[in-house]
Amino acid sequence: MRQRQASQGTRRSREFEAFVAGAAGRLLHAATLLTAESPDDNPRARRLLTLALAHTYACWDRLRGEDPYDRARQYLALRFAHGAWRRHGVLFGGRTHPDSPLSRLTPQERLVLVLRLYEGVAEQQTAALLGLPTERVHTICDRATATLLHPPRGAAPAVVGAKVVAS
Amino acid sequence: MNRAQREAAVRQLMERGAPQVPADLYAEVVRRGSRMLRRRSAARRFMWLLLFAASVAFVVWALTARPWVEPPSTTTPPMTGW
Numbered sequence: 001m002r003q004r005q006a007s008q009g010t011r012r013s014r015e016f017e018a019f020v021a022g023a024a025g026r027l028l029h030a031a032t033l034l035t036a037e038s039p040d041d042n043p044r045a046r047r048l049l050t051l052a053l054a055h056t057y058a059c060w061d062r063l064r065g066e067d068p069y070d071r072a073r074q075y076l077a078l079r080f081a082h083g084a085w086r087r088h089g090v091l092f093g094g095r096t097h098p099d100s101p102l103s104r105l106t107p108q109e110r111l112v113l114v115l116r117l118y119e120g121v122a123e124q125q126t127a128a129l130l131g132l133p134t135e136r137v138h139t140i141c142d143r144a145t146a147t148l149l150h151p152p153r154g155a156a157p158a159v160v161g162a163k164v165v166a167s
Numbered sequence: 168m169n170r171a172q173r174e175a176a177v178r179q180l181m182e183r184g185a186p187q188v189p190a191d192l193y194a195e196v197v198r199r200g201s202r203m204l205r206r207r208s209a210a211r212r213f214m215w216l217l218l219f220a221a222s223v224a225f226v227v228w229a230l231t232a233r234p235w236v237e238p239p240s241t242t243t244p245p246m247t248g249w
Contacts, residue, residue, distance in 0.1 A: 017193060024188045032186045039186040050195055057200025058207070101180045117174055118181045145173050148180060 016060055020053060023069050027052065027076060033114050034080045036096035036103045048083075052076040073119060074129060081111060081130065104151060109144035116141050 031045035031052075056072040063071065084107035096103040102110045111130070115121045116137070123141075127134040168176075 013197070016197075020193050020196060024192055025185065028188055029185050033181055039184040042186055045186070046189060046192075050192065050199060053192075053196040054199035054203060057196055058203040099184075101183065113177065114181070117178050145177050148177055149168075149173060 012060065016057055019056075019068055023072065024049065024053070027069075027072060030073070030114050030118055031076060031080070033100065033102055033118060034076075034107075034110050036100040036105075036110060038097040038099040041097075048076055048079055051079060073115075073121075077111060077115060077129060080107070084108070084111075102148070104147060105144050109140055109147070112137055112140045113144045113148075117145075 028042075028045060028049050031048045032039055032042045035042065035044040035048065037043075037045055052072045052075045055075045056068050059071070060068065102113065105113065112126060115126045115129070116123065121129075123134055123137055126132075127137045130137070132140075
């Protein structure tokens, strides 16, 4: 009995290690985009990723055929949403690094854009996850895309100002 | 520029510069994850213990106080001297 449990434990840890090896890179990239940090210096993104993967580890036995990647991504997104709300508010961009491609967007715009376009989550699922109406997700996504592709003049000083205030 | 082209451009923008995954990530994740599991099972054990203690306390109280026995009347004086 104990032997069976032990072998189950090693199988479980092997499976989880394979999952982490496969998913960590992409999830870390997504987290770095969310926190708008530079790819070389991303403590917040690493922390988010560690928490999300630890949560996935803790509910690994109760997944019952659900996609662990999906679960980790959901946890990451929600954790980021709550953290952004608590720490910086929706209006402030928080500390963004100018190296990040999304540094000009608000946390909510980054969240929607990363879920919709980088991760390819459907509009309805994004809306359900974030508790927003589908039309709102659509609008935010459009606006963020427009801001990224056609940067408004005078936006860069605002980001620098927010950075000074936040730090 | 239509919608699909815009989305493709943004995707391309986001795909640039993948960060390096830290080497000790797996160990840290397992450490935190097993701590979460341990805490959860400790909380569950504590809840069961609390439930057990509460039910034992209730049974002891019920056996000593006997709330189902009709209390002696305090309004009518006992009839004596018939």
